[in-house]
Amino acid sequence: MTHYGLPDGYVQIAFSGGRTSAFLLHQILDANGDLPERCVVSFQNTGREMPETLDFVAEVGHRWGVHVVWLEYRPDAPFFEVVGHNSASRDGEPFEALIKKRKYLPNQQARFCTAELKVRTAKRYLVSLKWDRWSNIIGIRSDEPQRLNKPKPKDRWIDLMPLAAAGVTRRVVADFWTKQPFDLALPNVGGNCWLGNCDGCFLKSEANIAAFTRDFPDRAAWWERMEDDVTGLTKTAASAQFSKRYSRKEMRTYMDRQGDLALSGTADFCQAREGECMA
Ligand code: SF4
Numbered sequence: 345m346t347h348y349g350l351p352d353g354y355v356q357i358a359f360s361g362g363r364t365s366a367f368l369l370h371q372i373l374d375a376n377g378d379l380p381e382r383c384v385v386s387f388q389n390t391g392r393e394m395p396e397t398l399d400f401v402a403e404v405g406h407r408w409g410v411h412v413v414w415l416e417y418r419p420d421a422p423f424f425e426v427v428g429h430n431s432a433s434r435d436g437e438p439f440e441a442l443i444k445k446r447k448y449l450p451n452q453q454a455r456f457c458t459a460e461l462k463v464r465t466a467k468r469y470l471v472s473l474k475w476d477r478w479s480n481i482i483g484i485r486s487d488e489p490q491r492l493n494k495p496k497p498k499d500r501w502i503d504l505m506p507l508a509a510a511g512v513t514r515r516v517v518a519d520f521w522t523k524q525p526f527d528l529a530l531p532n533v534g535g536n537c538w539l540g541n542c543d544g545c546f547l548k549s550e551a552n553i554a555a556f557t558r559d560f561p562d563r564a565a566w567w568e569r570m571e572d573d574v575t576g577l578t579k580t581a582a583s584a585q586f587s588k589r590y591s592r593k594e595m596r597t598y599m600d601r602q603g604d605l606a607l608s609g610t611a612d613f614c615q616a617r618e619g620e621c622m623a
Pocket residue numbers: 390450455457458461541542544545546547620621622
């Protein structure tokens with residue numbers, strides 16, 4: 345059996361809506377054929393995914409004949425809902441409900457959005473199926489050492505990373521998609537799909553957030569509104585900002601003033617990304 349054979353027992357295949365995890369799903373389908381009932385492919389929608397991502401998830405399911413379970417966080421029991429391409433939230437509703445419940449914002453130090461909107465949402469769904477323990481197959485490549493070396497969760501599941509074990513790199517994934525009749529309709533810049541995951545995610549570089557603010561002002565306004573809405577509710581001003589260095593309002597004002605000049609290479613936006621969101 346290849347690296348992509350299914351393990352025994354219950355299996356979750358985590359589909360983030362990106363090219364790498366779709367490639368992983370393809371390899372698993374290739375190796376195993378139709379998936380048995382003990383296997384769930386899940387996609388957790390935060391409501392801040394770009395529409396292209398939602399379309400891609402739907403197209404993968406349709407073209408490859410695989411059932412993808414679309415899940416969203418809810419603030420009340422059972423704390424998740426199964427949705428679909430048509431009914432999926434498109435204006436950050438699950439994310440906003442979580443922020444309203446916590447009364448502060450996630451940031452690089454407190455990434456409760458990943459934990460609640462993605463990890464626990466999937467867990468609650470799988471437990472509702474009466475799963476006790478399972479394997480969680482995730483799309484981490486061999487060229488992502490910072491993600492490979494994360495501490496393993498002490499929970500009901502173990503993480504399996506067949507792409508890393510198979511030595512799959514960014515280039516392998518990119519080559520695969522050049523040969524497919526469809527693709528994720530979001531730009532890939534130097535191997536970075538900077539509009540993937542939540543559109544204005546605080547883990548993205550300042551340069552990415554600046555470009556996002558300039559190119560998608562309506563979508564950037566949601567992030568600014570979240571900062572406004574929790575101001576006064578939080579204990580510290582820092583927990584009313586997604587990023588330590590700037591508020592989203594400051595970023596918008598700066599981009600309004602500087603426009604293209606700010607992204608022409610002369611501005612001192614930090615290019616560092618603070619990791620990846622991983623379900
Ligand atoms: S993509 Fe970013 S903002 Fe969205 S859930 Fe993950 S860490 Fe949070």
